[in-house]
Amino acid sequence: MTTPATPVLDTAGTVYPEFATIAGLRIRYAHSPRAGADTVLLLSPWPESLLAFRPIWDTLAAEFALLAIDLPGFGLSEGRPELMSPRTMGQFLIELNAHFGLTQPHAIAPDVASPSVLFAEALQPGTFRSLFIGSGACSFPLIVDGVLKQIIEAESLDMFRALDTDAIVLNSLSEIKAYYTLPDAIVADYLAAAADGRFVEAMNFVRAYKTDLPALAPQLPALHTPVHIVSGRHDPNVPVADAEALHRQLPNSTLTVLDCGHYTWEEEADTYARLALNWLRGGYQHRPYTAATETVIAIKHQAIKLQRRFEDVTAALESLLGRIDEASLALAATNPAQAEQQLARLGGYENLILFQIQDHGTLLRLRGAAHKAKQYVLGNPLIALQMTQHDLRAALYAPLRLLVYETTDQQVWAEYDLPSSLFGQFQNEAVTTVALGLDEKLRRLLHRADTPTDEQ
Structure with a gap:
């Protein structure tokens, strides 16, 4: 896959990216150590990067050791074709933990990272202490909509290669504007992550849902790792119904529905951070009521x-x-x-x-x-x-x-x-x-x- 250029960032808050070679790939990461604290692994959403966690970074870093990763082929990390599926990405995450010497970290894994961490747990139970996921299709039969559905169902990716990648990414990010103003440097980072054909190459990951998610589905009832699913009620690509279906299949899960769109971690950053903190502080240890659902709504x-x-x-x-x-x-x-x-x-x-x-x-x-x-x-x-x-x-x-x-x-x-x-x-x-x-x-x-x- 194409090796991404490294943009010059005017600011990235307190998230300072570095690079490491993992499984022969140049992987971008950022970390915030905290001695004696549990480690939280934050995995990049698509079409963004690890800088998507900037709004919640300081809140989480005050109590936990953080390690954010641009997944291979996403953000500004190198990739290779064989890793562009949830199943193989799950295997990579097991190797990632070993590279950084992590023992059962918590994982915050929205979007494409969601099915990846579920596969990691299916492949090696106990890879993670808990999972905080959502906004990524995980259930089967597939419940997707919008542009995501078009990408998955397209006969080939040829039609997408001729499109203006920047326009597609900016149109998707425009949803966030009603909630949060993305700094120019962050937008530049997201566009760099999609440049030089990388956005189209990354589409192969979600197209693999058709083969990987049917294989994951029968394994979900046996995954006893605590899982908190956070979904946006107005997500144009991954409807709440997908989160609800996943919630029903997992034996130890909690579902929270926020009154926003796809980018829950940015659109409702304060609420997202609060939910994550409560979960990481020990909420993951409290087994929820069967099929319990928490919905966050805006009241006038x-x-x-x-x-x-x-x-x-x-x-x-x-x-x-x-x-x-x-x-x-x-x-x-x-x-x-x-x-x-x-x-x-x-x-x-x-x-x-x-x-x-x-x-x-x-x-x-x-x-x-x-x-x-x-x-x-x-x-x-x-x-x-x-x-x-x-x-x-x-x-x-x-x-x-x-x-x-x-x-x-x-x-x-x-x-x-x-x-x-x-x-x-x-x-x-x-x-x-x-x-x-x-x-x-x-x-x-x-x-x-x-x-x-x-x-x-």
């Missing part, structure tokens, strides 16, 4: 400064809202049609119903504090039904919560989580449509409650 929180006094706003809310009738709800078990008719008559302003009031201000008197704060539990069972009939998980957030309180300087505020961001996590168009309607209902309800009677 509304804080609205009101004009009226606390007493006026809360009195208006309690007057505007309908009241729940438990007997009508109970009737659904024996006479659904009549129950629906009765529930339909309960709605107040914006067809919203009050389920409960929690007077947190009064509760705080138990600690000798005098405050004004009320939490309202509100919604409508029939509106909730419009969502739960499509996805039962919507019941987690129905009814809604609204807090009205007064600060020490007599300012009155209303706060709540935007329904569309709560329910939107379920990625169901019908549910989201109803939730967007709830956004508007809450907005109009608060406006009405904060408007003096003579202006209504």
Whole structure:
């Protein structure tokens, strides 16, 4: 394979690359020693390089010894054709550990490194103490999409050789811009990693998924090494479904889904680093619940400064809202049609119903504090039904919560989580449509409650 040029970097944070000869190849690496600490091996994603770990490097280096590697044929490491498959890359990783004298390091191995470390464990159980992987296709049957699917399914790579490699890489990296601005020097490094035909040659690795992943699949249930899978909900190339399928096949795994795209380690660097730290500090030793899944979502929180006094706003809310009738709800078990008719008559302003009031201000008197704060539990069972009939998980957030309180300087505020961001996590168009309607209902309800009677 082509030997990459070494670019001049203006800055790479605290990641300082070096080169070593391993298995006859010039391999780029970076390290941060820490005496007495566990070693973490960080393996480069594609089409990036080991500099992809720059946003999380200092956080991890504060507690662990780090060794980052550009895999053969990726980043700025030399490669050879026979290594361009997950199976043979897994064997190389075993040799890599021996070269550096590593005994059961942890591995952070996103993207193409994910199936490679799984193969290393299958070939030699105990190669790694734990695996922190994701954003790389690992399950079979293949679950891929976008450009990755096109590369894997293409009859040959000839069509890709005529394309502008820089444009392809930059287009893929553009996804990161909404979350994190890549330094120019890092972008230059990524482009150098793809130059002179190296990007197309690296495609042979993912094309080998068609033969290697069917061989890996039956071995996954026997891999007892702790595995944490981190996936981006909006990954255009490796859907969450791949991570979910892998999670089901592994006997000792945890799955976390972040609200971002493919490049989880850069797009959600702070969360990624936190998850990795918790895992490396000992979380890997705690066997998870069967099929446990952690999903990280972005919630839009509304804080609205009101004009009226606390007493006026809360009195208006309690007057505007309908009241729940438990007997009508109970009737659904024996006479659904009549129950629906009765529930339909309960709605107040914006067809919203009050389920409960929690007077947190009064509760705080138990600690000798005098405050004004009320939490309202509100919604409508029939509106909730419009969502739960499509996805039962919507019941987690129905009814809604609204807090009205007064600060020490007599300012009155209303706060709540935007329904569309709560329910939107379920990625169901019908549910989201109803939730967007709830956004508007809450907005109009608060406006009405904060408007003096003579202006209504």
